[in-house]
Amino acid sequence: xxxxxxxxxxxxxxxxxxxxxxxxxxxxxxxxxxxxxxxxxxxxxxxxxxxxxxxxxxxxxxxxxxxxxxxxxxxxxxxxxxxxxxxxxxxxxxxxxxxxxxxxxxxxxxxxxxxxxxxxxxxxxxxxxxxxxxxxxxxxxxxxxxxxxxxxxxxxxxxxxxxxxxxxxxxxxxxxxxxxxxxxxxxxxxxxxxxxxxxxxxxxxxxxxxxxxxxxxxxxxxxxxxxxxxxxxxxxxxxxxxxxxxxxxxxxxxxxxxxxxxxxxxxxxxxxxxxxxxxxxxxxxxxxxxxxxxxxxxxxxxxxxxxxxxxxxxxxxxxxxxxxxxxxxxxxxxxxxxxxxxxxxxxxxxxxxxxxxxxxxxxxxxxxxxxxxxxxxxxxxxxxxxxxxxxxxxxxxxxxxxxxxxxxxxxxxxxxxxxxxxxxxxxxxxxxxxxxxxxxxxxxxxxxxxxxxxxxxxxxxxxxxxxxxxxxxxxxxxxxxxxxxxxxxxxxxxxxxxxxxxxxxxxxxxxxxxxxxxxxxxxxxxxxxxxxxxxxxxxxxxxxxxxxxxxxxxxxxxxxxxxxxxxxxxxxxxxxxxxxxxxxxxxxxxxxxxxxxxxxxxxxxxxxxxxxxxxxxxxxxxxxxxxxxxxxxxxxxxxxxxxxxxxxxxxxxxxxxxxxxxxxxxxxxxxxxxxxxxxxxxxxxxxxxxxxxxxxxxxxxxxxxxxxxxxxxxxxxxxxxxxxxxxxxxxxxxxxxxxxxxxxxxxxxxxxxxxxxxxxxxxxxxxxxxxxxxxxxxxxxxx
Amino acid sequence: xxxxxxxxxxxxxxxxxxxxxxxxxxxxxxxxxxxxxxxxxxxxxxxxxxxxxxx
Numbered sequence: 001x002x003x004x005x006x007x008x009x010x011x012x013x014x015x016x017x018x019x020x021x022x023x024x025x026x027x028x029x030x031x032x033x034x035x036x037x038x039x040x041x042x043x044x045x046x047x048x049x050x051x052x053x054x055x056x057x058x059x060x061x062x063x064x065x066x067x068x069x070x071x072x073x074x075x076x077x078x079x080x081x082x083x084x085x086x087x088x089x090x091x092x093x094x095x096x097x098x099x100x101x102x103x104x105x106x107x108x109x110x111x112x113x114x115x116x117x118x119x120x121x122x123x124x125x126x127x128x129x130x131x132x133x134x135x136x137x138x139x140x141x142x143x144x145x146x147x148x149x150x151x152x153x154x155x156x157x158x159x160x161x162x163x164x165x166x167x168x169x170x171x172x173x174x175x176x177x178x179x180x181x182x183x184x185x186x187x188x189x190x191x192x193x194x195x196x197x198x199x200x201x202x203x204x205x206x207x208x209x210x211x212x213x214x215x216x217x218x219x220x221x222x223x224x225x226x227x228x229x230x231x232x233x234x235x236x237x238x239x240x241x242x243x244x245x246x247x248x249x250x251x252x253x254x255x256x257x258x259x260x261x262x263x264x265x266x267x268x269x270x271x272x273x274x275x276x277x278x279x280x281x282x283x284x285x286x287x288x289x290x291x292x293x294x295x296x297x298x299x300x301x302x303x304x305x306x307x308x309x310x311x312x313x314x315x316x317x318x319x320x321x322x323x324x325x326x327x328x329x330x331x332x333x334x335x336x337x338x339x340x341x342x343x344x345x346x347x348x349x350x351x352x353x354x355x356x357x358x359x360x361x362x363x364x365x366x367x368x369x370x371x372x373x374x375x376x377x378x379x380x381x382x383x384x385x386x387x388x389x390x391x392x393x394x395x396x397x398x399x400x401x402x403x404x405x406x407x408x409x410x411x412x413x414x415x416x417x418x419x420x421x422x423x424x425x426x427x428x429x430x431x432x433x434x435x436x437x438x439x440x441x442x443x444x445x446x447x448x449x450x451x452x453x454x455x456x457x458x459x460x461x462x463x464x465x466x467x468x469x470x471x472x473x474x475x476x477x478x479x480x481x482x483x484x485x486x487x488x489x490x491x492x493x494x495x496x497x498x499x500x501x502x503x504x505x506x507x508x509x510x511x512x513x514x515x516x517x518x519x520x521x522x523x524x525x526x527x528x529x530x531x532x533x534x535x536x537x538x539x540x541x542x543x544x545x546x547x548x549x550x551x552x553x554x555x556x557x558x559x560x561x562x563x564x565x566x567x568x569x570x571x572x573x574x575x576x577x578x579x580x581x582x583x584x585x586x587x588x589x590x591x592x593x594x595x596x597x598x599x600x601x602x603x604x605x606x607x608x609x610x611x612x613x614x615x616x617x618x619x620x621x622x623x624x625x626x627x628x629x630x631x632x633x634x635x636x637x638x639x640x641x642x643x644x645x646x647x648x649x650x651x652x653x654x655x656x657x658x659x660x661x662x663x664x665x666x667x668x669x670x671x672x673x674x675x676x677x678x679x680x681x682x683x684x685x686x687x688x689x690x691x692x693x694x695x696x697x698x699x700x701x702x703x704x705x706x707x708x709x710x711x712x713x714x715x716x717x718x719x720x721x722x723x724x725x726x727x728x729x730x731x732x733x734x735x736x737x738x739x740x741x742x743x744x745x746x747x748x749x750x751x752x753x754x755x756x757x758x759x760x761x762x763x764x765x766x767x768x769x770x771x772x773x774x775x776x777x778x779x780x781x782x783x
Numbered sequence: 784x785x786x787x788x789x790x791x792x793x794x795x796x797x798x799x800x801x802x803x804x805x806x807x808x809x810x811x812x813x814x815x816x817x818x819x820x821x822x823x824x825x826x827x828x829x830x831x832x833x834x835x836x837x838x
Contacts, residue, residue: 010835085830157823159830225831234828242816250809372837466837491815496807503803542815543823559808566801 003475008154010083010468014096016370018076019363021104023453025068026359028111030446032061037442039677040644041435043667046677051115053677055603059126060114065351066124066214068107073359074218075099075142078165080366081225082146085162086153087472095145102138106131118188121600121636122203124210125179129190132180139176143169150549154472158546160241164221166553167249171213171560178568179206183701185694189597193702196585196631197265200639204259205567212252215350216318219358220244220287223315227294230307230365236293240286247283249556251276253563258329261338262613263639264628269567270331277329284322291315306381310361313389317353321346335615336411339643341431342403345396352392352445360384360452367456373463380455387448394441402434406643411617419620424646425673485551489541494527583755584629587705588748591718593695594687595748598741600636602679609640610649610752623650623753630755633704645676650753657725658732660746682742687722689715689739721747 039045039054046053083090090096109131113119119126127135146169150162179202182190194202228235235241257265257273292315295301301308324346328337337343368375375381409427412420421427501523504516545551588596599605612618614625626649631637640647655663662669665683667676693711700706709717722738725746729736736743 081831084833084835087833155830157827157830159827161831228828228831232832234832238824238828239816239819242819243813246809246812246816250805253805369837468835468837470833470835491811492807495811495814496803499806499810500800500803542818545815555808555812559805562801562805 003473005471005473007469008087008089008472010080010470011090011093011096012080012370012466012468014090014093014100015076015080015366016465017100018072018079019367019370019456021100022069022072022076022359023363023456025064025072025107026356026449027446027453029061029064029069030442030449032057032064034439034442034446036061037435037439040675041432041439043675043677048678048680050117050679050681053602053679055606055677056115056117056119058606059119059123059603060111062124063110063114063126064107066210067110070215070219070351070355070359071103073355073362074168074214074222075103076366077222077226077362078146078218081161081222082149082165084470085155085159085225086149087155087470088149088153090145091148091152092145095141095148099138099141099145102134102141106134106138109134113188117601119601119603120180120182120190120192121603121605121638122179122192122199123605123641124207125203128188129180129182129184130187132176132182136173136177136180139169139173143173147549147553154474156547158549158552159225160235160238160245161221161225163245163552163556164217164224166549167245167556167560168213168218168221170553170557171209171217171253174557174560174564175206175209175213178564179203183698185698186691189691189695191635191695191698191702195633195635195702195704196637197628199635199637200260200263200631201257201265201269202568203637205253205256205564208256208259209253211350212248212255215355216252217248219355220248222358222362223291223311223318226362226365227291227311227315230305230311230361231295231298231301233294233296233298236290236296240290244283244287244290246559247286248280249559250563251279251283253560254567255280255329257567258334259641260639261329261331261334262615263611264626264630266628272567274329274331277326280322281326285319288315288319288322291318304378306375306378306385307361307365309382309385310357310364313385314354314357314361317349317357317392321350321354324349335613336407337403338613339609339641340403340406340410341399341434341642342407343642345399345403348399349392349396352388352395356445356449357388360388360449363452363456367459368463369468370466371460371463372466373459376455376458376462380451384448384451384455387444387451391441391444391446391448394444395438396441398434398437398441402431402438405431405434410621410643411615413616413620419617422621424621424643425671428644428675429673490527490530491541494523494530497523498527581758582627582629584758585631585633586751586754586756587633588751589717589721590689590692590696590709590714591687591721591744591747592751593699593748594689594692594718595741595744595746597695598682598687598745599748600638604648605638605640607640607642607644607676609643609647610634610637611639612647612649618647622647629758630753633699635699635702635704645674648749648752652750652752652754657728657746657750658734660749661729661734661736661742664742664745679742682745683736683740685741686739687718687741687744689718692718718744725750 035045036054036057039057050056079090079096110127113128113131114126118128120128146165150158181193183193184190192199192202224235224241254276255273257269258277259273261270261274263270292312295308295312298308302312328334328343328346364375364381406427409421409430410424414420498520501516501520505513505520508516545555610631611626612622612624619625626639630649631639659670663671664679666678667674690711692714696706696709696714700708719738722743725743726736726738
C-alpha cells in the first residue's frame with residue numbers, strides 16, 4: 001500500500017477573522033438590545049427619529065444577534081474544528097475569504113437597510129430580496145468550501161460534530177429559500193408568494209428551525225468538539241451523541257407550528273407541532289447530559305478554568321431552555337404565555353445562556369491558541385462570567401414575572417363576567433418594574449461581553465498569529481459509498497417498511513390495519529434473520545455510510561424534507577378556504593395597501609398582533625376570534641408574536657379617524673402611559689402612490705382579486721379615499737393633505753377586521769377558488 | 784370552529800409517509816449506533832483530542 005507522510009498547515013486566518021467579527025457584531029447586537037429594552041420603558045429614547053424607533057431597531061437587534069454574532073461565531077468554530085477533524089486544510093483559501101467578506105457585506109447591508117425601514121415584515125426574515133440573494137450565494141460558497149474540504153479529507157471517519165455542521169448547512173439552505181420565495185415590486189420591495197395562514201406556517205416553520213438549525217445544531221457540533229478538547233477527555237457517550245443528532249434532525253423540523261397555537265392554523269397542524277415539541281425533551285436533555293457528563297472527573301477545573309465554566313453553564317442553559325420550550329408549546333400553557341414577555345425571557349435564556357456563553361467559552365479557548373499566547377486575564381474572564389450570569393438571571397426572571405403577569409391580567413374575568421382589566425395598558429404599566437429590571441440585566445450582560453472583548457483584544461496584542469500544523473499519513477482512499485447503494489439497501493428498506501407498516505397498523509382501519517400488522521411482524525422477522533446471517537456485512541455497510549459525506553448528507557436532507565413537506569404541502573397546495581362559511585377578508589383598497597406597507601415598514605408587528613385567539617379574555621377584549629379566511633389577502637401575514645400593545649385584527653372603525661391621527665403623533669395623548677413611539681415623519685412624508693400599480697399587479701398575479709385599474713385610476717381612487725379621511729379630520733380642526741403617509745395608514749387601520757360574507761356555495765359543490773375570487777372582486781369593486 | 788377547514792384526502796397518507804420516511808432514517812441510524820463496534824467508537828471519540836504543532 002502506498003502511503004506518504006505530509007505536513008498539513010491549517011488555514012486559521014479565516015478563523016481569526018470570524019472570531020473578531022463575531023465579537024464586534026455581538027457588541028453591536030447587545031447595544032441595540034439594551035437600547036430597545038430601554039425604549040420599552042422610556043419612549044423618549046425613540047428620539048422621534050424614524051431610524052431609531054423600536055419597530056425598526058428590533059429587527060436589527062435580532063438579525064445582528066442571530067446572523068452576525070452567532071453566525072460569525074459558528075463559522076469560526078466550524079472552520080477551525082472541521083480542519084482538525086478532517087485532518088486537512090480548508091479546500092479553498094479564496095472561498096474562505098469570499099465567505100468572510102461576503103457575510104460581513106451582508107451584515108453591513110442589513111445594518112443600513114433595516115433602520116431605514118426596508119423590511120419584509122417577517123421575524124428574523126426581514127431582509128429585503130437583493131440581500132436574500134446575497135445570503136443564498138454566500139451560503140452556497142460556504143457549503144462548497146465545507147463539502148469540498150470533506151471530500152479531500154485525510155481522516156476517513158466523520159466525527160459527530162461534522163454531522164451537526166452538515167445538518168446545519170443543508171437545513172438552513174432549505175428553510176431560507178422556501179421562506180424567502182417572493183416576487184419583487186421594485187429594487188427594494190417584494191411580496192412573499194405565500195399569504196395568510198400559508199405565510200404564517202412557512203414563516204414559523206422557518207423561524208422555529210432557524211433557532212434549531214442556526215442557533216442550536218452548529219453550536220452542539222461546537223460543544224462536541226470544544227468541550228472534550230477543553231476538558232481533555234472524550235465525550236461521555238459517543239453512541240448517545242449519535243442518537244442525539246438523529247433525534248434532533250428527526251424531531252426538530254416538525255415542531256414549527258407550536259408558534260401558532262390557538263390561532264386560525266388548522267388544528268391538526270397545531271397538534272402535530274405540540275406533540276413533536278414535547279418529544280424534543282428527550283434528545284435535548286440527552287445531549288445536555290452528554291455534555292455535562294463529559295466533565296466527569298474534571299469538575300474541579302471549573303474553579304480555575306473560565307473556558308469550562310462558560311461551557312458548563314452554557315450546556316446547563318441549553319437544558320433549561322430546551323425544557324422550557326416544549327413546556328411553552330403545550331397548548332394550555334401557550335394560551336397564557338404567548339404574546340407575552342415570557343417568550344422573550346425564554347428566547348434570551350437560549351441566546352444569552354446557551355449561545356453567548358458557548359461563544360465565550362470557545363473564544364477564551366481558541367484565541368490564545370490562534371495567537372500562540374496565554375489569555376491576558378483569567379480574573380477578567382471570571383468577572384465576565386459572573387456579570388453575565390447575573391445579567392441573564394435578572395433578564396430571564398423579570399421576563400417570567402412580567403410575562404405571567406401580562407398573561408393573567410389580560411385574560412382575567414371578574415365573577416360578573418367582564419374583563420378585570422379592560423384597559424390593555426394596565427398590564428403594560430403593572431410590569432414596568434420588570435421591564436426596568438430587564439434593562440439592568442441586559443446592561444450587566446453587555447458589560448461582561450465588553451470586558452471579554454477587551455480581554456481578547458489584549459490577548460491578541462500579546463501574541464502573534466500562529467501557524468498550526470499536523471503530520472498526516474496519507475493512504476490511498478477506499479472507494480466511497482455511492483448514492484444509490486446508500487439509499488436502496490437492506491437496512492434502509494427494512495427501517496422504512498417497519499415504520500410504514502406500524503403507522504398503517506395504528507392509523508388504518510379494518511383489513512388494512514390487519515394486513516399491516518401481519519406485514520409488520522413478517523418484516524421484523526425477516527430483518528432479524530437477515531441481520532443474524534449477515535451481521536458483519538450490516539455493520540460494515542453502516543460504517544461505510546458514516547464515512548461517506550454525500551450519502552450521509554442526502555439521508556439528512558430526506559429526514560428534514562419529509563418533516564417539512566407534511567406541514568407545508570397540504571396548506572400550500574390545497575384550497576385553504578374550502579368549507580369556510582364564516583366571513584372573508586375584504587380586498588384592500590389601493591390606499592389601504594399603501595398604508596399596510598407603511599405598517600410593515602415601521603415594524604408594527606413587533607408589538608401588535610392581528611390574530612384574536614379563541615380565548616374568553618381575548619374575544620371579550622378584541623372581538624370574535626380570527627378565522628382562516630380573514631387573512632387570505634395578507635402578503636405577508638401580520639399575526640405577530642408579541643403584544644406590547646393590543647391586538648389590531650378588528651381595530652377598524654373602533655376609533656374615529658382623529659383618534660388615530662392624534663395617537664400616531666403622540667400615543668400618550670390618547671393612551672396615557674403608552675410606551676409607543678411618536679411617528680412625526682408620517683405627517684411629513686408623502687405616500688408612494690407611484691409604486692402602487694406594480695404592487696397591485698404582483699398581488700393580482702398571486703391571486704388577490706384587485707379590480708383591474710389603470711395607474712391613473714389607482715392614484716385617483718387613492719387620493720379620493722384619502723380626501724374623505726382628510727375631510728373628516730377637518731371637522732376636528734386638523735389640516736393635512738391627502739397624500740401624506742398618515743392618511744394611508746389611517747385608511748389601512750380603519751379597514752382592519754372589515755369583512756365580506758363568505759361566497760355562497762354552488763348547490764352541488766364547494767365553490768372553487770376562482771369562483772370565490774370573482775365574487776369577492778365584484779364586492780371589492782362595489783366597495 | 785376550526786374543524787370546518789377541510790383538507791383533501793391525500794393529506795392523511797402524506798402525513799403517514801412523511802413520518803415513516805423520517806422515522807425510518809432515524810430508526811436506521813439509532814440501530815446502527817447501538818451496533819457500532821467499540822473500536823470504531825474509541826477511534827471516533829478520540830478525534831477532537833489530537834494535538835497539533837503551533838509556531
